[in-house]
């Protein structure tokens with residue numbers, strides 16, 4: 001993998017030439033706020049179907065059980081989200097209609113219509129069909145997504161039945177209005193805030209909005225081929241949406257495992273601090289993140305721990321599997337304060353800090369005495385993005401240098417793509 005690979009694929013924008021990544025009015029991406037052009041996503045649905053919960057669970061890390069206390073949305077709220085592309089999620093009250101929505105539908109790149117899986121009645125379907133037709137007429141390129149939500153409330157059998165039933169009802173309604181409308185591409189997803197289905201579905205929505213997706217996928221494919229990784233995901237660290245993955249199929253358990261691991265690292269992040277160096281905060285992350293771990297000692301709020309010290313399991317929102325706890329975590333040295341040997345012996349006052357990060361971590365899955373297991377590795381790629389990859393443990397143990405080397409080139413490629421995205425979306 002070479003760093004020039006990404007730039008040759010993505011065609012770096014030259015002055016005066018509109019970048020191919022710049023969203024155009026035709027595909028609906030055109031909101032300019034805080035000096036960046038944001039891609040807009042509209043969240044619609046009837047009362048209490050879970051629109052706000054979806055947004056809060058994904059983007060504000062609200063524990064699913066606390067969505068119970070969310071208040072009814074009474075006016076349109078716009079949530080800016082900074083991931084590989086800048087997004088703006090519009091959460092609408094259930095009473096919104098085509099007339100009361102104070103924005104033309106062609107401004108949106110995607111519409112997510114949330115429907116309760118138990119809601120087989122006419123009002124939900126009728127509202128969905130109205131918006132689908134209006135959106136399609138205004139912008140045929142718009143991405144129409146239906147989240148058949150609260151899937152956890154039904155048994156497997158009823159879940160599949162209702163999912164199919166809702167899909168069929170929508171298509172029949174569209175056909176009844178006009179044969180032409182039956183061809184409108186609509187994507188249906190089964191979702192619930194209580195499992196990984198919501199993150200997986202939203203990731204798929206996000207993929208359609210990222211123009212540079214093929215280049216990110218190329219980089220992941222090359223990384224997997226050169227590092228013998230069986231699967232690799234590029235995750236948005238905060239939301240845990242995967243921004244891209246390699247060409248091998250995504251199986252739900254692997255996605256769930258990576259997502260849980262990231263969640264665990266995010267949850268424990270603020271507890272760790274390096275004894276030997278002052279860790280940087282996320283926004284201070286240098287682009288040339290050190291690739292080799294330099295110091296592996298930590299202190300937790302309760303005292304000094306070694307990386308292998310077991311943590312209490314069963315904390316809320318942490319993966320229940322103890323095997324997911326990190327067996328190796330590294331924290332980069334601060335360029336300003338190089339490691340000092342004496343510091344590691346001095347017990348420092350424990351502090352909880354938000355925004356600390358791990359540049360790398362790994363966990364061995366089903367370890368065997370012969371070392372023939374799989375290792376789940378995490379590498380911070382940019383302040384927002386993280387690479388999670390499954391590698392054979394033998395490769396991870398014996399050819400670590402090669403893996404680190406490939407990560408460096410992967411990081412450079414991703415950084416170039418992000419720079420082009422940022423440049424294209426910056427308001428001039």
Ligand SMILES: Nc1nc2c(ncn2[C@@H]2O[C@H](COP(=O)(O)OP(=O)(O)OP(=O)(O)O)[C@@H](O)[C@H]2O)c(=O)[nH]1
Nearest residue numbers: 047048049050051052053067068072073150192193
């Ligand atoms: N079982 C289950 N309940 C959910 C799920 N998602 C949301 N809920 C619950 O649904 C209720 C309504 O959620 P909200 O997010 O407020 O729904 P909303 O569509 O924003 O509601 P309005 O603002 O009134 O339009 C809450 O009690 C949530 O806990 C889910 O996936 N499964």
